[in-house]
Structures are given as structure tokens and as C-alpha cells.
């Protein structure tokens with residue numbers, strides 16, 4: 001792997017940047033691997049990287065239907081945070097946020113990681129109670145979540161001119177989560193892909209898996225792809241949003257539903273917001289990118305969906321809510337919008353688990369799973385390599401549903 | 417935005433409706449004959465089709481009826497809308 005540095009940048013500028021080596025190597029698809037990972041998104045690539053790096057598994061392939069960075073890893077709004085409610089969730093997300101902070105260095109790839117602080121704007125008393133509870137639980141585990149006054153909110157976010165005493169929902173309180181961060185999403189996919197490739201992981205794009213294959217004794221045999229069958233004793237599903245499409249092919253029944261989540265991006269403007277602003281009562285959140293665009297997210301489309309589009313009603317509600325708090329933004333033009341398919345379990349917590357089919361592992365239910373990519377990859381790799389759950393994700397297994405032991409997680413901000 | 421053709425009110429836009437989850441059968445009457453795992457399966461495992469699926473919508477700001485909508489999750493195109501209890 002060619003090391004990226006100031007030196008390599010200068011050296012390559014002498015040849016007009018024509019001689020950079022490819023970031024990852026292309027291979028011919030083999031017939032057998034030790035581990036097949038389905039899905040070349042953040043979770044699949046991170047899992048491959050940690051399997052090779054920590055567990056020394058050499059013969060790994062990642063099979064991706066489309067192109068690297070075409071899924072949710074590059075469709076999300078990059079909010080990285082650990083303000084969750086459950087004792088099962090908080091240590092996991094703290095770990096993931098910490099891993100992100102050192103990841104540019106580890107991967108030798110500039111993720112443009114930027115710790116921003118996230119500010120929650122509270123406009124109803126039920127939300128205030130929920131958020132106070134979160135504060136007390138988070139305190140036990142060492143994540144920071146502190147109240148701030150309304151005047152302090154307005155000082156830190158000068159464009160927040162709405163939500164006054166005469167408005168429909170006046171701002172009554174706020175919370176700061178200093179660990180809140182944003183970074184560059186494609187870089188996370190590319191960085192992990194490049195690092196995994198240099199450890200010998202084979203990445204195959206345009207290789208859709210049509211179905212899973214089982215041996216006569218019920219164990220996993222491999223996968224059937226558009227390029228033929230590929231066999232392995234261990235198969236890991238990391239296809240975010242499309243999990244049941246694959247597990248249905250071997251009759252595995254999972255408690256997951258898929259929805260469309262969308263994002264809207266404005267024209268770039270000068271720096272005006274340096275925190276991530278989240279308004280849970282109105283259902284909108286936003287941050288400003290290094291390029292100056294506002295990245296705005298809202299609620300999912302009502303009804304299950306695989307469309308990856310935007311719904312006019314969701315758009316109106318999201319933008320309407322934003323304008324209630326930021327009236328001056330009505331002058332901004334929105335340049336781009338898109339959707340992504342994410343799946344969710346009934347308790348809104350993730351699933352990182354073995355299955356009833358020996359050798360088949362899944363990572364799914366990632367509603368806000370961008371922040372979870374480093375720790376998700378680390379713990380999923382541990383499960384695949386050792387067949388035992390990692391300490392941080394031992395509660396996120398499928399058997400919790402057999403006993404209805406939900407890990408109800410309101411920190412996964414959604415109402416579906 | 418969806419336009420849902422309510423059999424009672426005619427075509428109305430999505431704003432008037434509330435999505436009420438994927439279709440599932442009525443809760444089984446005879447719980448004694450049902451194993452615990454089948455009941456949990458009934459409770460937890462929804463339809464999740466990439467394609468045509470059935471779901472409940474409530475005409476909340478209209479006639480108040482529950483409707484069964486057949487919709488393609490890939491395109492959001494609605495194929496039929498009937499009263500939920502009609503079958």
C-alpha cells in the first residue's frame with residue numbers, strides 16, 4: 001500500500017498525479033474463501049479489515065452488489081455520537097466514537113474527522129424528561145451530555161432565531177453532547193477498503209448475491225452470485241436494509257422492516273453553524289459541511305420502502321420544521337436530495353449475531369449505523385473469527401427476541 | 417407523496433392518512449394450540465417485501481376507516497385500496 005503523506009503528494013505532483021497506484025486491487029473471483037462478507041458498505045468493509053488485521057484471517061472476500069460507497073455509508077448525514085439510553089448501547093457507541101477519532105491515522109486516509117458537539121433543542125416536557133434520564137444513564141458510563149440554557153443555545157447557534165416564547169413550540173431547554181462529530185462518508189468506505197485490500201482482502205464490486213446456499217446438514221455452504229457460486233464455511237451478511245432479502249432465501253425469519261430515510265443538501269454558504277443541531281420534537285437535524293453546505297435530515301417515509309427516493313411530504317415537513325427554528329434559511333436553495341434503505345428491529349437496537357444456520361452471521365438493524373461502523377466491524381469480526389460475541393455486543397444477539405427481551409432504544413431517533 | 421384512493425372518500429393525499437404497519441392476520445383465537453415460538457413469530461416477524469406488499473392505512477383526517485393498501489415498495493405505486501375488514 002502506497003503511504004499517503006505530504007511527501008507522496010508533492011512527489012506525485014511532479015507527474016501531474018498520473019502515477020498514483022490504485023487504492024485497492026482488483027482480483028478474479030475465486031471459488032472458495034474462508035469468509036465471505038456480503039455487502040461492501042461501512043460495516044462489511046470494516047469487518048473485513050478487522051478480521052484480517054486482528055484475527056489474521058487471510059482468505060476473505062467482500063461481495064458488493066454495486067460500487068463501493070454506493071450504499072448508506074455514503075447516503076447518510078454523518079452524525080457521530082454516543083448519546084444513547086441503554087446500558088447495552090452506550091459503551092458500544094462510546095467505543096465507536098473513540099475509534100473514529102483515531103481512524104484517519106490508523107487507516108492512513110484523511111476522513112476529515114471533525115469533533116463538533118451536538119446540541120439537542122428541547123421543545124416539549126416529555127422530551128425533556130426522556131433526555132434527563134439519558135443524561136443520568138450516560139453519566140454512569142462516561143459519555144458527556146450536559147444541560148445548557150436557552151440563551152447559551154442562542155449564543156452558540158446565532159442563526160437559531162425561531163422557537164421564541166410566541167412560537168408554537170418555544171425552546172425550553174438544550175443539551176450538549178461534546179463528543180458529537182462529523183466526517184467524510186466516502187472516505188470511510190474508501191479508507192477501510194484500501195486498508196483491507198492491503199491486508200489481502202479481495203473486494204468484488206458488481207457482484208450481487210442472489211441467494212445463500214446450505215449444505216445437506218444445514219450448515220452454510222456459500223452464496224450464489226450473478227458471477228456464479230462462491231463457497232465458504234463462514235458467510236457474513238452486512239447488507240443494511242436488504243438483510244431479509246437474503247435471509248429469506250434460506251428460510252431464516254428475522255424481525256426486520258425496511259424503510260426509506262432521506263437527506264437534503266443546500267447550496268454551500270459561509271460558515272454559520274459549527275455544531276450538529278438536533279431538534280427531536282420537530283423531527284429535523286442539520287449540520288454544515290466543510291464545503292459549506294447544510295446537510296439536513298428528517299423522518300423516514302411512512303410505510304416500508306426500498307425506493308431510495310424522497311417523499312414530497314417528508315420534504316415539506318422537514319424543511320417546514322427547520323424554518324420554524326431557522327427562519328433565515330428560507331433564502332437557501334436546496335441542491336441535492338436522496339434516500340437510502342435501512343432496516344430496523346422492533347426494539348430499535350442493532351443485531352450482531354450468529355443465526356440458527358451454523359456458519360451464517362448477520363449484522364443488521366442499523367438505523368443510525370454510520371457512527372457504529374468502527375465498533376460494529378470490530379465486534380462482528382470478533383464474532384465471525386471466534387464464534388463468540390464480543391463483550392460490547394453480547395446483548396445484541398438474535399436470541400433476545402425468543403424471550404422478548406427487548407433493548408428498547410429511544411436513542412435510535414425514529415418513530416417507526 | 418402518495419395519493420390513496422379511499423373507497424369511501426375517493427382519492428386523497430397522504431397528509432390525511434396515518435400508516436399503521438404491514439398487514440398481518442388477526443391475533444389467533446385459539447392460543448392453547450399455539451406454541452410460544454409461533455406466537456412470538458406472529459408478533460415479531462413482519463412482511464418485508466421488496467416489491468408488492470399489503471399494509472394498513474388509517475384515514476385519520478377523513479372518514480376514519482382502516483384501509484388495506486397494496487403497494488409496491490420499490491416504486492411506491494399503489495395497486496389497490498379496500499376497506500380493511502372487507503375480506
Ligand SMILES: Cc1cc2nc3c(=O)[nH]c(=O)nc-3n(C[C@H](O)[C@H](O)[C@H](O)COP(=O)(O)OP(=O)(O)OC[C@H]3O[C@@H](n4cnc5c(N)ncnc54)[C@H](O)[C@@H]3O)c2cc1C
Nearest residue numbers: 039041042043065071072073076077079209340369370371
Ligand atoms: C438519509 C440517511 C441518513 C442517515 N444518517 C445517519 C447519521 O447521521 N448517523 C448515523 O450513525 N447513521 C445514519 N444513517 C444510517 C447509516 O447510513 C447506516 O446505518 C449504515 O451506513 C449501514 O451500514 P453500511 O454502511 O454497511 O451500509 P451500506 O453502505 O448500505 O452497505 C450495504 C451494502 O450491501 C450491498 N448489498 C445489498 N444487497 C446485496 C446483495 N444481495 N449482494 C451484494 N451486496 C449487497 C449494498 O449495495 C450496500 O453497498 C443514515 C442513513 C440514511 C439513509
Ligand SMILES: [Zn+2]
Nearest residue numbers: 422425475479
Ligand atoms: Zn376515507
